Each structure stands twice: as structure tokens, then as C-alpha cells.
Amino acid sequence: MRYLVTAALPYANGPLHIGHLAGAYLPADIFARYLRLRGEEVLFICGSDEHGVAITLRAWQERTTPQAIIDKYHPLLEESLRRLGISLDYYGRTTDPLHHDLSQRFFLRLLEKGWLEKRKVEQFWDPQASTFLPDRYIVGTCPHCGYEEAYGDQCEKCGALLSPADLIHPRSRLTGTPPEKRLSEQFYLRLDALQPLVEAYVSRCHWKPNVGPVIQNWLRAGLAPRAITRDLDWGIPVPLPDMAGKVLYVWFEAPLGYISITQRWAASRGAPHRWADFWLNPDTRIIHFIGKDNIVFHTLLFPAILIAADEGYTLPAAVPANEFLNLEGQKISTSRRWTIDIHEYLRAAPHRLDELRFVLTALMPQTRDRDFTWEEFASRINNELVATITNLIHRILTLLWRYGGEATVIPEGKLLHTRAESARTIGARLEAYDFSGALEAILHLAQLANKGLTESAPWHLPPEKAVGVVASYADLLAAMGTLLEPFMPLHVAPKLREQLGVDLLNWRRLEDPTPLLSSIKLKAAPQPLVPKLSPDELRSMQTQLLPTAPASASPSVAYISIEEFQKVQLQVVTIRSAERIPKSDKLLKITIEAADGTHTVVSGIAQHYEPEALIGQQAIWVANLAPRTLRGVSSEGMLLFAEGEGGKLIRVAPETPVPPGSPVQ
RNA sequence: GGCGAGAUAGCUCAGUAGGUAAGAGCGCAGGAUUCAUAAUCCUGAGGUCGCGGGUUCGAUUCCCGCUCUCGCCA
Numbered sequence: 246m247r248y249l250v251t252a253a254l255p256y257a258n259g260p261l262h263i264g265h266l267a268g269a270y271l272p273a274d275i276f277a278r279y280l281r282l283r284g285e286e287v288l289f290i291c292g293s294d295e296h297g298v299a300i301t302l303r304a305w306q307e308r309t310t311p312q313a314i315i316d317k318y319h320p321l322l323e324e325s326l327r328r329l330g331i332s333l334d335y336y337g338r339t340t341d342p343l344h345h346d347l348s349q350r351f352f353l354r355l356l357e358k359g360w361l362e363k364r365k366v367e368q369f370w371d372p373q374a375s376t377f378l379p380d381r382y383i384v385g386t387c388p389h390c391g392y393e394e395a396y397g398d399q400c401e402k403c404g405a406l407l408s409p410a411d412l413i414h415p416r417s418r419l420t421g422t423p424p425e426k427r428l429s430e431q432f433y434l435r436l437d438a439l440q441p442l443v444e445a446y447v448s449r450c451h452w453k454p455n456v457g458p459v460i461q462n463w464l465r466a467g468l469a470p471r472a473i474t475r476d477l478d479w480g481i482p483v484p485l486p487d488m489a490g491k492v493l494y495v496w497f498e499a500p501l502g503y504i505s506i507t508q509r510w511a512a513s514r515g516a517p518h519r520w521a522d523f524w525l526n527p528d529t530r531i532i533h534f535i536g537k538d539n540i541v542f543h544t545l546l547f548p549a550i551l552i553a554a555d556e557g558y559t560l561p562a563a564v565p566a567n568e569f570l571n572l573e574g575q576k577i578s579t580s581r582r583w584t585i586d587i588h589e590y591l592r593a594a595p596h597r598l599d600e601l602r603f604v605l606t607a608l609m610p611q612t613r614d615r616d617f618t619w620e621e622f623a624s625r626i627n628n629e630l631v632a633t634i635t636n637l638i639h640r641i642l643t644l645l646w647r648y649g650g651e652a653t654v655i656p657e658g659k660l661l662h663t664r665a666e667s668a669r670t671i672g673a674r675l676e677a678y679d680f681s682g683a684l685e686a687i688l689h690l691a692q693l694a695n696k697g698l699t700e701s702a703p704w705h706l707p708p709e710k711a712v713g714v715v716a717s718y719a720d721l722l723a724a725m726g727t728l729l730e731p732f733m734p735l736h737v738a739p740k741l742r743e744q745l746g747v748d749l750l751n752w753r754r755l756e757d758p759t760p761l762l763s764s765i766k767l768k769a770a771p772q773p774l775v776p777k778l779s780p781d782e783l784r785s786m787q788t789q790l791l792p793t794a795p796a797s798a799s800p801s802v803a804y805i806s807i808e809e810f811q812k813v814q815l816q817v818v819t820i821r822s823a824e825r826i827p828k829s830d831k832l833l834k835i836t837i838e839a840a841d842g843t844h845t846v847v848s849g850i851a852q853h854y855e856p857e858a859l860i861g862q863q864a865i866w867v868a869n870l871a872p873r874t875l876r877g878v879s880s881e882g883m884l885l886f887a888e889g890e891g892g893k894l895i896r897v898a899p900e901t902p903v904p905p906g907s908p909v910q
Numbered sequence: 911g912g913c914g915a916g917a918u919a920g921c922u923c924a925g926u927a928g929g930u931a932a933g934a935g936c937g938c939a940g941g942a943u944u945c946a947u948a949a950u951c952c953u954g955a956g957g958u959c960g961c962g963g964g965u966u967c968g969a970u971u972c973c974c975g976c977u978c979u980c981g982c983c984a
Contacts, residue, residue, distance in 0.1 A: 455915075459982075462914055537981065613916055614980060621922065628936060632949055640946040685935075695950055704945045773947050
């Protein structure tokens with residue numbers, strides 16, 4: 246079978262982050278590597294998406310040209326992917342003349358076939374920047390709540406959904422000047438007319454459960470004609486004499502990049518016609534790996550364009566879209582700098598790349614959004630990758646080394662069957678695009694091996710017997726050298742094969758319960774494949790990679806009015822006595838002196854303060870909190886403590902002592 | 911506002927074409943072990959499967975409503 250595997254074309258106006266990696270590039274790479282290991286013919290391509298209004302706007306913001314923007318990011322994107330081991334056969338770009346040519350021919354072909362129509366539309370124009378503005382690049386006063394920084398599509402303050410025309414005093418986010426309305430004529434793709442053909446295609450395919458409903462949703466609502474041209478000076482010119490100043494819409498031409506990049510790959514190999522093996526051949530399976538934001542474009546718009554051209558193009562066989570990866574509970578956001586960028590990770594932890602691949606595969610957002618936390622990053626590496634997988638490898642290799650490093654391998658049948666079954670399971674899960682499930686199966690295999698080793702306990706056997714037992718596990722290690730390759734091809738898998746002295750094997754062989762090798766000879770004392778991630782190393786990575794705190798950036802602060810705040814009566818009090826409450830390990834009974842005499846307060850601070858240390862100290866007291874009985878003691882109000890690192894409580898008090906009962910304002 | 915997705919053990923997630931054992935990994939507790947990067951193995955505790963209704967002999971699983979999160983569209 247011949248496969249064309251693609252990963253979403255990254256937009257050349259910013260760096261890649263771990264969410265992109267987990268969403269599209271990593272699964273695509275694992276899949277492509279797996280197919281190659283099975284001996285399939287695979288072409289794996291990607292490239293920079295270099296057109297579109299966001300690049301123009303970015304150029305304006307940075308006071309430079311679109312060309313300068315893409316020339317900065319195109320190499321950065323390619324290097325990021327390559328260094329993470331994304332095994333692309335070709336990384337292209339949509340400013341390639343081949344791509345321009347192809348896109349223009351597609352446009353003309355669709356025009357000729359009657360699938361395009363002209364329409365007049367009103368758009369907003371920034372006269373100073375000489376560019377049309379997308380809705381969200383227009384700000385103004387919200388007509389509902391009066392918020393002055395509402396966006397043209399939505400008011401962040403009151404949540405109202407707006408269109409730019411609703412805004413009072415609209416202005417351009419780029420220049421601050423009021424935008425002008427301009428009428429212009431654009432070409433629309435008749436998706437409405439193409440819908441029956443698209444539906445026929447969609448119904449022939451099998452979609453992932455997170456993809457199918459999205460498609461059905463669109464089809465049920467009915468596809469609408471979609472503008473495929475724009476008034477911009479950056480992009481692929483509309484190839485018609487009377488259309489100066491108009492370019493093709495980026496979502497019209499970017500997917501065609503999959504074709505043009507294949508053409509460029511073929512040309513680079515000196516066989517220009519070979520692109521047709523993939524794109525004009527129904528026996529080729531085309532598989533697009535993307536994030537969920539691209540589902541519609543890949544499952545409906547792109548197939549619609551290919552169908553409309555009516556020239557026998559191969560349609561996508563599968564679009565295994567992933568959901569999004571969050572970071573420490575919040576959306577990844579480049580503009581808020583809440584992100585782990587790949588090029589920065591490469592700089593901060595160049596020797597921890599397979600580890601990143603491992604964790605992102607385990608956390609892959611295959612059916613729903615997932616959350617990346619540094620804590621989990623460390624725990625997955627230390628407890629799963631190192632403790633279970635690479636420790637098993639090291640365990641077996643050191644045993645072998647101890648018994649001479651050389652042996653005949655006669656694996657027992659049970660071990661061979663376990664290995665073969667695992668290889669089949671892992672393969673089946675990869676073919677179902679269940680990458681984290683495949684990784685789980687590897688962990689499971691390692692657990693079975695650890696268990697078997699513990700049970701047979703060769704270290705208790707006389708050496709001449711022990712060698713044979715340990716050597717039988719060499720078959721498993723030889724298999725691991727290949728099984729791990731799709732997931733961790735940069736260091737772990739090749740290093741294992743090197744220590745073992747075996748090559749990559751064909752995956753199909755792993756699925757057979759026949760021995761993979763007859764003898765084993767280690768050349769050197771084994772070294773651990775992956776060092777554990779120490780708390781220090783983790784902290785250092787965190788500080789390098791997450792320079793800004795995100796919490797304050799959250800727009801959803803629940804404001805209260807001054808009147809509401811004044812309802813809370815705060816006083817400085819002096820603590821007169823403090824004692825533990827019996828049968829409670831957290832509560833202290835505290836007597837305080839306030840403006841109107843003494844009161845009793847119960848505080849859950851026994852694990853942070855010795856009672857004696859509090860006596861005579863001052864604190865802040867919430868005087869009008871409704872009384873409550875805790876462990877039989879009536880608590881009148883509450884003392885304030887700051888929550889420090891690790892949940893440690895620290896008393897809040899005036900800087901210098903004041904008379905008890907002094908108000909806090 | 912319309913549409914869609916999600917809400918399951920402390921954490922990250924599977925799962926159930928409706929039915930007496932609700933699962934994994936991590937974490938935690940106890941035990942075993944010491945070949946291995948204090949790694950491994952065994953045992954165990956932990957869940958009114960988001961909230962409220964309904965259908966049913968029976969619902970975490972179906973239907974309706976609600977809340978929260980996310981996405982798409984306008």
C-alpha cells in the first residue's frame with residue numbers, strides 16, 4: 246500500500262509550541278515511522294503556510310514586510326520539526342512558484358467548471374495601513390455595556406457577540422484610525438451546489454468520533470458559498486486581468502500546498518511526474534494529521550475543491566484530527582506568552598527530546614482536550630519511561646553483562662508470544678490513530694517483562710543457568726529496539742539497538758512468535774538510557790520555559806463594588822491565648838482582644854503554628870463573619886493568613902503593633 | 911445566540927450497543943525483594959460515574975432541563 250502522510254501546514258507568523266506537536270506533528274511522525282517499519286511506501290510531507298491576512302498584520306505590527314516575517318519563521322519551523330525527529334521527506338512552503346502556479350490553475354479550473362460566482366461584499370479598510378481588517382482587528386465601544394475595548398466580533402467584558410458595524414467609535418487595532426467601509430467584489434465557491442458531491446465522499450469515509458459530529462453538523466446546517474478571494478497585496482494573485490489587488494483566500498490555496506509540496510518533492514528527486522503516484526492514484530491512502538480547528542477545511546472545503554476540479558484527484562482517506570493541549574489548566578496562548586515553544590525547549594533541554602515526545606504521546610489529546618503540567622511531565626518521565634521501560638532495559642543488560650555479556654539466545658515460547666502479541670496490539674492501536682493507547686501497550690509489555698524477570702529471579706540461579714534465562718529476554722530487547730522507534734527515535738531506540746548490537750527490524754517480524762536473534766554479544770558495559778529528571782532540573786526547565794505568570798492575565802475577574810467590600814469589617818486584634826482543640830490535628834482555639842472585648846476564634850492552623858508562638862502577636866480579624874461551631878467550640882469570626890508555597894499558612898499582621906481593635910481599611 | 915463536544919477514583923484518562931462485581935496508569939498505605947537509574951513485584955484503601963427530573967422491573971450508560979468547561983459558526 247502506498248501512503249501520503251501530511252501534517253498541518255504551520256502558519257509562518259510564529260513559532261510552534263507543544264500543543265502543535267501533540268496535535269499534529271507527533272502523531273503524523275509516529276504513524277509515518279510505523280508504516281515505514283512495516284515496509285510500506287510512505288511519503289511524509291509538510292510545509293509553511295505563508296499567505297493570509299495574519300502575516301500582513303504581523304508585518305505591520307513589527308514594522309517590516311510579510312516576506313521578512315516568513316523568511317524568519319519558515320526556517321525556524323523547519324528546524325523545530327527536524328530537531329524533534331519529525332521525519333519529513335520534504336518540508337516546503339506556499340510561496341513556492343510551483344504552489345502559486347498550481348493554485349492559480351485550480352482557481353481557473355473551478356471557474357471554468359462553473360463552481361465560482363462573483364459577489365459584492367462590504368469590508369472594513371484601514372486607510373493608514375492600507376489593508377482590510379478582520380473583525381477581531383477592529384476595536385470600539387461595546388453598545389451593550391459601554392466597554393471601550395470591545396473587539397469587532399465579541400465584547401470580552403459582557404460577552405456580547407458583535408459585528409464591527411455594531412461598535413461605537415470603531416478603530417483599527419493596528420493604527421487606531423477609524424476603519425472605512427469599502428465595497429468590493431469577490432469570488433465565492435459554490436459549496437452549496439457541491440454539497441451532494443461532498444456528502445457522497447464523506448459518507449464513504451470512516452471518521453474519528455471527535456471528527457464525524459463536526460462534519461455532520463456542518464452538512465446539516467447546509468454548506469454556504471464561501472469567499473475564496475481577498476483584497477490584499479500579499480498572497481497568490483487571482484489570475485484574471487481585471488482582478489488586480491486581489492489574492493486567493495488562504496484556506497483555498499493552503500491545502501493545495503499538500504499537492505504542490507508533493508510536486509516539489511518529486512522535482513527535487515529528479516522525477517517530477519512522481520507526484521501523480523500519490524495524487525492521481527486511487528490506490529494511495531492520503532492521511533491528513535491536523536488539530537481540531539482545521540477539521541472543516543480538511544474534511545469539507547479541500548475535498549470540495551478537489552471534487553470540483555473533476556480531474557481525478559485522490560481524496561483524503563482519513564483526517565485524524567486531535568483536540569487541543571492545555572498548559573497547566575489554561576489555554577496555550579502565544580500572545581499571552583502562556584506557551585512552551587519548541588525552539589525554546591530545544592534550547593533549554595536539548596538532551597530531553599525523546600522525553601518530550603514520550604510525554605506528549607502519553608498526553609495526546611486524541612478525543613478531547615488534555616492538560617500538560619510540569620508535574621505530570623516529570624512523573625511520566627520518572628515513573629513510566631525511566632522506572633518501567635528504560636530501567637527494564639538496563640536491568641536486563643546489566644544482568645547479561647554480569648554473566649559475561651555473551652550468550653546464545655533461546656527464548657521460551659511464552660515470552661515470544663507475549664512479545665508478538667504486544668507488537669500486534671501496538672500496531673493495531675497505531676492504525677486506529679490511538680497513539681497514547683499504543684504507548685500504554687508498550688508500558689504493559691515492560692511490566693509483564695519486569696514481572697517475569699522477578700518471578701524467574703535469575704540472580705538466585707547458578708550463573709550457568711542464569712545466563713540462559715537472562716539471554717531469553719534479549720529477544721524482547723531486540724523487539725523493543727524497533728517498537729520504541731516510532732515514539733522515541735532520537736536517542737532511546739537507537740541507543741538501545743547500539744548497546745544490543747541489533748538493527749531496526751521489520752515490524753511484521755515482531756508480530757511472529759519466532760526468535761529474532763540467535764545470539765547476543767554486548768560490546769561495553771551498559772549505560773542507563775535516560776537519566777531521571779531531578780527536581781532541580783525540572784525547576785530549571787520551568788523557569789527557562791515559563792517566564793511569565795498567567796493567572797493575572799485571566800480576564801474573568803469577578804469584580805465586587807466598594808459597597809460590597811465595606812460590608813466586611815476587619816480589625817487588628819491581639820492574641821491573648823491559644824490552645825489545641827482535643828482530637829483535632831488542625832484546629833486551634835484562640836482568644837483575641839478586639840475593640841469590644843475578647844472573642845473566641847477557631848482557626849485551622851495547628852499544623853503551621855505552635856499555640857505558644859501566637860500569644861501576644863497581632864492578627865487581622867474578620868469581625869462580622871457569622872458564628873459557627875467547630876468541634877463544639879463557637880468560632881466568632883476568622884483570622885487572616887496568607888497561603889504561601891506548599892500551602893503553608895503565614896499570619897497576616899500590621900507592620901508595627903497598633904492598639905487592639907484598630908480598624909483595617 | 912445557534913450547533914457540537916466534554917463533565918467517571920487525589921491526579922491524568924479508559925469504559926458501559928441499560929442489568930449484583932465501574933477499569934488503567936500515576937499518587938497513597940502495607941508487604942516482598944535487592945539483578946536494576948531508591949528502580950521492581952504483590953496486596954490494599956479510594957468513586958451516590960456533574961446536578962435535577964423522566965422512561966424502565968432496573969440508568970453512570972437512553973430522553974428532557976440545568977450548571978460548568980471547551981470548540982465551531984454567526
